[in-house]
Amino acid sequence: MARAVMLQGTSSNVGKSVLAAALCRIFYRAGYRVAPFKSQNMALNSGATADGGEMGRAQLVQAYAAGVQPRVEMNPILLKPTAHARSQVILLGRPVGNVGARDYHGSFNQELWRYVEAAYAALDKEFEVIVIEGAGSPAEVNLKDREIANMRVAKMAGAPVLLVADIDRGGALAAIVGTLELLEEDERELVAGLIINKFRGDMALLQPALDFLEKKTGKPVLGVIPFLAHGLPEEDSVVLEKAAARPTAPGEVEIVVIKLPCIANFTDFDALAREEGVNLRYVEDKNALGNPDLIILPGSKNTIGDLLWLRQRGLEDAIKELAARGTPVVGICGGYQMLGREIADPGHVETDYDGIDGMGLLPVRTVFQPTKATNLVEGRVTGTGPFLGPLQGLEVKGYEIHMGASSLVAGQPAFKITRRGSVLVDIDDGAQSDDGLVWGTYIHGIWDNDAFRHRILDVLRARRGLPARESGLEFDADQERRFDALAAVVARHLDLKRLAAIMGLDRPLAGDGFGA
Template sequence: MAKAIMLQGTSSHVGKSILATALCRIFKQDGQRVTPFKSQNMALNSYVTKTGGEMGRAQVAQAEAAGLEPNVDMNPVLLKPTGNSCSQVIVMGKPVGNMSAQEYHSGYSLTALGVVSECLQRLHRDFDVIVIEGAGGPAEVNLKANDIVNMRIAKLAQAPVLLIADIDRGGALASVVGTLELLDPDERDLVKGIIINKFRGDINLLQPALDFLESKTGKPVLGVIPHLDRLGIDDEDSVSLEDKQQSATSGEIDIAVLRLPKISNFTDFDALGNESDAHVRYVRQGEAIGKPDLIILPGSKNTTEDLLYLRHNGYEQELVRLVKSGTPVVGICGGYQMLGREVQDPDHTESDFDTVMGLGLIDSITVFAADKVTHQVKAAAANHRFLGIGYTGDNLTGYEIHMGRTQFMTPVDAAFTIVTRSGEQVAMPDGAVSADGLVMGTYMHGVFDNDAYRRAVLDALRVRKGLAPLGITQNTEARKAAAYDRLAAVVRQHLNMDLVHQIMNQPTGK
């Protein structure tokens, strides 16, 4: 039976996901068969597995760090907020319906506990170590009765708990003491250590506070992890998007991503932001698009509401004007749907609107259906017409997550041809490129993770500005691997791994 360790936080966004990723990498480096696990995740940044199941992106990064192919056992329940305190509930990779927060927490969550338990049993059987991530904080007393992600899971998995506090936001000591005070005695006993995360400054000045914390709580402080910038690891949700409103580089190519209220899968653009000549910025409400070299409409969990957001905030008019004056635009998934003539939702799958007019940049209509399309895909391109780059390639990888089906009113050039879908050979057109080559839409998330295609687009933008093309400069997979290794090295240096191993080898009741 696998040993388990669980990371819980004093609140959301304290660094649980990143530290879980680090531990997955560390245990892998030490020769252990390690797997991540988070029973219930709430995020719009999701991923599709090889078998077509949808799961949270954080567990995908953790699986990659562990050297594993992601699967839904690692994240059996995913909640994707749709608006108005409602979420689409996804169990074992497939949607089971939209529920209000009240419906889910008071009526449904505990029914999923059997599925969660079965996943844990399989992971205990197949691995040496399980790194478990909690959600929010365990002291949220209003949610505890129906909790299936924090202390109930620690007990089910027989996992000791490490409690993480974010010192960068202030009040870390009080949050640790307060969290422990609000736990039941048996829950408090499960907490075997404290981690202080995101520290900036002189550790010697912090030491008196650490001594106090250990004396006050009776729990050891296992480590103080420094604040880590620009990790290069996929983020879980749009909360983390606030931390990276623009890419680290300030290169010659200005790329404006419209920061939609229901933006999803914003990791689609991380690889672009890592290029030395690309400056990726997220245009928030009230900010002007400016005069970028490329505009991107990202994925959305609620296409109709985000389309209305563009209209009501003046972005539709600005975007259409820019395209007519020669600025190229790319729409991915929901953004692709917005580029068309209209979006129809007759069964109110996504919203209360029957029909919303689109941007009219592609002659298409998207109709939402009750069933969700989720596939990993491979695609090919032959003389790709976007920006006139003439790209040809047959090994583009990505994934689809969408409810809508897009139909064309007049013939168009497809952006790509899907050649495999969830492992099955197909020959399906995907997306569209306008006749002038300035507008492209695709359902394929992750298209810019393909090094040769990403570079072809950036080099075409360079040529438009009178700059020389650079050719391929980045290897996305190698960059990810290096990022996991860097993270593991820093956490090893600042976390008492000997004590972590000791804690994991103790029965949880001691």
């Protein structure tokens, strides 16, 4: 039976996901077999598992931090918002329908509880430690009697709860005291400690507040975690709202990602953002487009709705005008579908529209399907032109998550898929324009491939008159360094001995420089 600890927050976006990843790495480095768990996640950033399931990106990241392969039991329920207060429900890696918020919280989620129990039980048998992440706040009184993501999970797992508050947004003390006040007595007893997250100030000035908290609540403050520029993949698009654009400096290439209302899997572009000499901007206004070196249309959970949004805001015309002047344009998944000539939805999988004309920049027709493709994939570059031509035959890997099937009306594919999961296949993927300046693919994570990304960036630099770089970011190695750096900082500011005692661990957490 695994020892468990659960991170719950005074609200959403207090940093639970990042702290959970840090704890997974701390336990892993201390020699424990550890797994993450989040019963119900709401996010548009997701990924595929080795067996073709879909789960939340945060739990994928936490699994990597724990040194284990992701599996859908780590996130048995994933809610992917579409529009009009509706979400696609992913159960154990597979979509089971679109449900409105009222119906979901009315009875639907109660029917899913047995799957939560079974998923946790499977992990409980295999791992020594389970790091559980809650969702939102445990004190949402309008939903508490029907929730399946916070205190109900803690009780099921017998997990002590660490309550996390974001001090950077202000009101952290009131949020902690208020949250505890709104919990039932048996729920308050489960809270074993408090964590103050995202602290930027002077500890000497904060200490009286910590003393007050412990006296007022009777709960120990286990740590004050500094504001971390961790750079790990984010769970929610709310981080894009806080991202401040900056002018492109001399010697940099400028890449614009269109910030769609239902943008999905924007973690696709983390590797590009980390590269030196790249200024990656998210844009939702045609007047902010400027004259970039590359425009990327990302994935979307509502492709037709987001394409209509592009039209209404004049962004489609602006993008097409830049493309006509020679600006390269790339589409990933939903963005790839938008670049085609037509998107058909005869079964109203996404919207009430039967279909819609695409942007017409790629010779592709897309038809939405009732089944979803979710696969880890491997393939190679087959396209031509200034970007893909020099890379012909280069092997790439990534993952697919899409409801549509796209077919070429003319021209040639950009990639060839050679493996889906463990199955060898021979499937054309993507498309390109005649001049090779516009191309698209269903392969998420394409930019994580180092050789592929470096070559594309070198072409962009050459077009701007800049020299090629001799080397660039090694993405996988950089991820590992970031996991270790994050864990080291959290370990220095968290009372690991007290945490080990709270969890009843039989081995210390001080390992590999984590902790004293």
